[in-house]
Amino acid sequence: MARTADEFARAAGKVAMGYFGTRIEVETKADDTPVTIADREAESLLRAEIRRRYPDHGIVGEEHGEVLPGASVRWILDPIDGTKSFVHGVPLWGVLIGIEVEDEPVAGVVHLPALGETVTAAKGLGCRWNGEPCSVSSENRLDRSLVLTTDESVFHGHAGEAGWRALAAAARITRSWGDCYGHVLVATGRAQVMVDPILASWDAAPLLTILTEAGGCFTDVSGEPTIHGGSGVSSNPGLHPQVLKLLAGDP
Structure with a gap:
């Protein structure tokens, strides 16, 4: 599913990039965080793709709540993490997808479309940065x-x-x-x-x-x-x- 999540994240990133760097209206949610049409459209695309491919999977996202909360597989979505950066034209924002099976995280994608970077991982299969294996620093000081x-x-x-x-x-x-x-x-x-x-x-x-x-x-x-x-x-x-x-x- 990590490969599919990568595919979905890239598609959502294209939606968001259509608004990036433009004058866009910003609303303030009840928790005092910003949201834009780009956030909502990107999450709507993610949800539609997940429902089409995996109709029995649960989904929870920052902008549109939760569906099928009792499902054994759950997709957790943040369509634009870093909305404040996004609305100011700063490229340090990303599309986030995590997948849980029986409440255990098993896959994750962070796609940074404005930087052309994607990090993808699946449990037991390693982590990849733009398709190549990656690892944390060995520095211990x-x-x-x-x-x-x-x-x-x-x-x-x-x-x-x-x-x-x-x-x-x-x-x-x-x-x-x-x-x-x-x-x-x-x-x-x-x-x-x-x-x-x-x-x-x-x-x-x-x-x-x-x-x-x-x-x-x-x-x-x-x-x-x-x-x-x-x-x-x-x-x-x-x-x-x-x-x-x-x-x-x-x-």
Whole structure:
């Protein structure tokens, strides 16, 4: 199914690219996050393709809710992860698809159409970046690591603020190359750590499979390997315990 998910993500990316870089109306949802016609049309296409190919599979997406919630196979969709970047013409956004079987993540795709990058993984079959095998960095020292987050301001007043400051101080360099792009950079070995203190299930849906198959780690900030923990940390096995310890405020 990973190959099919890749196909669907590319099709949704074409829909979104039709709006990228144009003047587009932005609405604000009840949770204070932005949404556009591009988000809705891309998710509608994904849902139509899934229903056509797999009518007995469940679907949950950021924009259109859930169907067949009791299905053994569930597709989790974020048609445009990084809508704020999208509406400002910044190419660091992507189409996210994760697949669960009996509540276990088994496949994931992050397609970055504006950058021409796609990362795809299936459980037990490895991770591929634009069709070639990829893996996380082997760097195990934070003082030689690139550490990312989506937006440092999210930590302000957050329970994890002190932990983030400690992690940033220990890192060689920090950058706010956020949303799915940061996790892709870790999975492909170009960055060492990505931290999202707030992360919805559809934002995390492909990441556990992708990072695991790339030889890395993806957990919530408490260290649980889950896409439903409300937060996300991507890194490699040598760094992950160090990162979690600092985020927990334990120097």
